Amino acid sequence: MNSGPPTTRATFAIGDERAARRVVDLLNESLDDDHAAVAAFERPDGCWEVCLHFAGAPDQGAIRALVRLAAGDGAAKAVAFGTVEAKDWVAASLEDLAPVPAGRFVVHGRHDRALIAANKIGIEIEAALAFGTGHHGTTRGCLLLLDHVLRAHAPRRVLDLGSGTGVLAIAAAKALRRKVLASDIDPVSVRVARDNARLNGVGNLVEAIPASGFSAPRFASRAPFDLVLANILANPLRQLATPMAAHLAPSALVVLSGLLPHQAQGVIASYRARGLKLRRQLVIDGWSSLLMQRL
Structure with missing residues (x-):
């Protein structure tokens, strides 16, 4: 690059x-x-x-x-x-970051590739012009909730909304061995997500597209989704509640993150009004992550 x-x-x-x-x-x-x-x-x-x-x-x-x-x-x-x-600041930062465990997943850099246990799913993220190395509490919360979901469910249609570097899409694709749709408003992030998917051996499973919200035609053709992963911010998540609900399958699961603890109740209320119920909540490093399910 x-x-x-x-x-x-x-x-x-x-x-x-x-x-x-x-x-x-x-x-x-x-x-x-x-x-x-x-x-x-x-x-x-x-x-x-x-x-x-x-x-x-x-x-x-x-x-x-x-x-x-x-x-x-x-x-x-x-x-x-x-x-x-x-690109230099990302590379420098990654060299100093230890692998991050989150249930069955471990986010790591190339320098720690050999340290990942055989019974773990490694997600290798390298220097790039996009954020999301797995070291933020929101990303770890999403991965932990994804791990929790996959212990009891095998969703067929998965969406990573606001995918950044593609960590969550890659995790879902590697665990499920199924196709995952990933979207981001930033074209640089889309390119990085594609590169990281190829790096992790799931380039054929992760389809990364540029999109704002649910406006792209690809959402309609891939919906309804059984699982949505959305690590964004509180205000966009509230604004996306209605279009997201319209793209969900019955009993679909939704992981929401990027929330400060005091913002969680407002986001929960927005999705509850669209027929979703809170199933689980995590707070990691001062950030809330939510697991909700369509009733």
Whole structure:
């Protein structure tokens, strides 16, 4: 992959995990996810490094103000802005990340490929211009709920809505050995999902398409879905409740994530009004993941 144009990056360190989670949550809620992405990683010295990557030049004063609100003056003053090649920061981050277990699934980088146990399903994710390495609480929550679902069900028609790097679609395809439809509004993410599917040996099973919501004709031809995986954000999930319900099979299962705990009840209510019932809820690293079922 070519390095492409440079992107703007902001970084700062926080010595407290709780503070790091708080500032990441606030930044994710406050920034447009189409133009900025936020992640936090524990460093070898025990401190947490928070990284923001922007599609365009950010308002540095506004970013410092958000950090100050979440983590205080010291963190705000420590924010350093710079530019970096579009792919290098992902590669550097992945090299330092340990494999992430989630039930039968393990998300890992190429450097840990040989460490995956034979009785686990490895999902290899490498450097790319899209987010979703499996280290975020929302992704792990979705994988755990997917593992829970597959212990009792064998869905035939599966959709990964807002697929990002394709982690969830790949997990479902590898576990079920069936075709999975994956969609994302970002064409770069679609390309990355296709690449990752091929890397994981399920390129023939994961069909990744660019789409906003359920507007693409491919949804109608593949519906009704027995299982939908949607790791997005609270507001889009509420807006998608009606079109999603229209594309579900009877007794279909839906995994929803990308929610802060205080947002979960609002999302549950939106889907309950469309005939779905909450079956299970997980909270991991300050993020809620929901399993709902159509009645």
